[in-house]
Amino acid sequence: MPAPLLDRRDLEFMLYEVFDVESQLTRERYSDHNRETIDAAIDVAQAIAEKYFLPIRRKVDTHQPEFDGEKVQMIPEIKVALDAVIEAGLASPGADYEVGGMQLPALASAVTGAYLNAAASTTMGYIGLTNANANLIDAHGTEEQKAKWVVPQRSGRFAGTMAMSEPGAGSSLSDLTTTAIPQDDGSYRITGNKIWISGGDHELNENIVHLVLARVKGAPKGVKGISLFIVPKFLVNDDGSLGERNDVTLAGLFHKMGGRGQTSTALNFGEKGGAVGYLVGEENRGLMYMFHMMNAARIMVGSGAALMALAGYQYSLDYAKERPQGRLPSAKDPMSPPVNIIEHADVKRMLLAQKAYAEGAYALCLLGTRLADDERTAPTEEERAQAHELLDFLTPIIKTWPSEYGPRANSLAIQVLGGSGYVNEHPVEMMYRDNRLNPIHEGTTGIQSLDLLARKVPQNNLAGYTACLLAIGTAIEDARAYPELDDYAGQLAASVATLKQVTEFLLSAMVEKDIDLVLANSVKYLDLFGHVVIAWMWLKQATVAAAALAGEPHEADASFYRGKIQAMRYFFRYELPETEVWAALLLQLDDTCKNMENDWF
């Protein structure tokens, strides 16, 4: 029997026990749903993942898309699999009924996506980006734009991309130079070069809708002069049929270490005089609109990283249960039969670490998913505002922690398999390669750390920061109801106290000292905050597990809950204490890195 893609029991634990999706079903939007409809949607997703994506996973990885000079060639099974997702209504299961969605709560929608993403590696990225593109035009486009560009994206006729980076402007969007010249008919002509455009060209769909950041001629420099344009691969007639080819050409494909399920392209706009583009919203507000898409994309990146970690954990766990090798140190008889490797304490450590990283990270991503839903659909304005505040604050952590620890989990999955983990008979080496992109795209770890410390913490008079610590405090109190969790609750309270001390120290230093020095260890601050947040996610899971154990569940469930508590214990003993090292560096305003001179390297 092949290894399970994901642990269904754990997904149900997250969905129904930790984040309580059923409590959202009283909302009008979700009134058709109940646990049965949600489970049915997950069943379909799992079936498609296992039938269409899993069998082609290795082939997708070993046959990366190639540019034959005219078109992007990829194996035909990819389109078959993606079409199966679209036909099952799972491309955007949270979308409105009118545009073909199922109006599933975001948490349920995320869990259907979990199976697809775990099996499809990055192939599902075509659908994910198309959704994100459609969501942005839905939020900021005109009615005409929605009819022309959103409807065919929702139905699967068109695909969508986001085109931001340029050869001279990656992390630093303020330096982008792509230009837009207004025309008499209200459209613009776009000229410039974009790189790292995922799904930037392919033959999977009739048309591709690029959302392109560019500067209108004469606009201010910096981020305040950036506008957003819809630039299609093919122009579209008023009746919805395709018109002529727009002036957008594929300059080449990048050959990536992983993530070969999705093309990454360089695109040239306007080589023949200018690509036709249509302004979204107002001029010079493009970056603000794009952040709408980017925030969602950041949660998608974190979730993808966590899912890859979960998938590697399940795979290596299955292997460890089946693979005999070696004996325990206490077994001196070489004639005794070898044990399965899961019996070795160090293999248990590597599995437990994966579980702690992967399930901790995924819990955080689902918290973000729930908040993104509450932000839109919670019954009161106050609840919506609270959800927005907390989600906005947590976004750099949701993006980063899973992206940093997901690859570590995948590295441990390789290590559990040993030499077998290093060859492509098993998928763990692919996961390790795929996952390595996550700390880079949609804002590197360094960028996220500056966003957290210099923007998200101080903004709105520390509102998001305060809300986050308050939520952690509540979880600590909840845990104290269970005597076996009391020590861990105390440990997290102490870590929070350290975090507060560090934060207050850094905020006053920002006023009094060299800002470059205060921000020099921002990544360590993100590490510190991230570990506290993941410890929170684990204490929350352990509290749910302790409550369930008090109800004397049947044996399989009891084992599951004990595993949750043990993984929490692992995180608190092996990982959380590292925060003390990082806090000490931050409290010293350590200048070792900042003061390293270029010619000393």
Next chain:
Amino acid sequence: MPAPLLDRRDLEFMLYEVFDVESQLTRERYSDHNRETIDAAIDVAQAIAEKYFLPIRRKVDTHQPEFDGEKVQMIPEIKVALDAVIEAGLASPGADYEVGGMQLPALASAVTGAYLNAAASTTMGYIGLTNANANLIDAHGTEEQKAKWVVPQRSGRFAGTMAMSEPGAGSSLSDLTTTAIPQDDGSYRITGNKIWISGGDHELNENIVHLVLARVKGAPKGVKGISLFIVPKFLVNDDGSLGERNDVTLAGLFHKMGGRGQTSTALNFGEKGGAVGYLVGEENRGLMYMFHMMNAARIMVGSGAALMALAGYQYSLDYAKERPQGRLPSAKDPMSPPVNIIEHADVKRMLLAQKAYAEGAYALCLLGTRLADDERTAPTEEERAQAHELLDFLTPIIKTWPSEYGPRANSLAIQVLGGSGYVNEHPVEMMYRDNRLNPIHEGTTGIQSLDLLARKVPQNNLAGYTACLLAIGTAIEDARAYPELDDYAGQLAASVATLKQVTEFLLSAMVEKDIDLVLANSVKYLDLFGHVVIAWMWLKQATVAAAALAGEPHEADASFYRGKIQAMRYFFRYELPETEVWAALLLQLDDTCKNMENDWF
């Protein structure tokens, strides 16, 4: 100008200032050598690396060897490059004059290999294994075997491999089942399947000499019943010409994530009745002989990991100096020109961490290299015995620390390049893939940690352990001569005290408690000891640098020495304090992992 492969200044610092190769030149064996001859050999190695290996590096990686059903096909440039190494006498520059070597001291020999390995990724593995094979037969074979198998390996006619792992016996060699049946002519017939045989089949050489572990029929079970055999691909006539094909067939090639410079094969022995094999030494002592080769191989693995880290560091450093992007937090004006990314504190951190990991790891490997030389060529029996004791003790750390931290350094190199680091236009993603094998082969990190704690520490009444702490103590005293190093000397002394406390605690627990529990966190013990040893390597380098700075060197040298001190500071502030977390776990005999039950996962 392309990025330098390695920092020649740093290699010379290691060679002449830290490990003082010139002090070995008084030995008879090395009496022809001086700094000029050594530098000349390094020049040749660098030239070959740059002329033959560097230009084909990407091609080797993207055109991995394929089995066409008859032969292993690989790009022809590989043989050209390897032949250039052999013709220049650099295949085994430390070997005796009589067999075509240059009798270079091992340190100098290692540094010539540094350039070749940094450029060739794993292609140089063909030569490395051939050397190791020849060295083993030299040490344990008969005169006839040396003439027949060693001489053609030294000249480059034949290649060599080591064939240990089997599908059911990877880490656990005691379970191997390949059998050997004695024949009337004194030879044996070998039957069994071997996997992960690097260089197990190819057309680069006339013949391949496999060193195969097998059990003579009727031998005891376990490790005490394993013998070692020479099993050639082609039999060899008494005049040295090739005879008929032996009964060794290629079952297939593994498709590895990295390390594509060298084939990894599955070999079947005896499909047609038994491969002809020749016993090395005595029956049932095979594993002891193989350890001779394995210990050298473990130092090779550590060095390879460190060199890949050094190469990634140099590449990303060069990139960071050239690539403009973004502004410092203190620069508010979006019109100001972007800075080169080396100006960002977080990029400095990622470069400094790479420097600390890579140069710290490489220093340790060179210490091992020097000890391996002293073990054979030091003037007195006592010095040779001391070198042996310390090297034997340090081997699991030399194997593991570079293998664990080398990939981390390469991951940081990718991160410095951002999206560019993830695509194959730049070599850092390849280095990251190549380096990931190192914590696995030649004994996994878990295996090394058991070797350290359960065998190397207690053996010979703690002699190796005691010698190691004594050497660290001397380095601490040396550092105290320089006031700016005093705090760091004190910090290392405190870490050593913690290490001693942990070691004594664990050794008595081994007597009193459950051995499985005491060894459950052996990897954390290896982490702890490894960090202390690397801190020692850094304090040693900083001491040499401080002494040189006191002599008021010219400016470029002064910058180099200041960089050494700053990297030491980085390691002591950002990395060494983690040992406190690991020590706490060990002192509690933490049972979280050991007590995790299989059905809790």
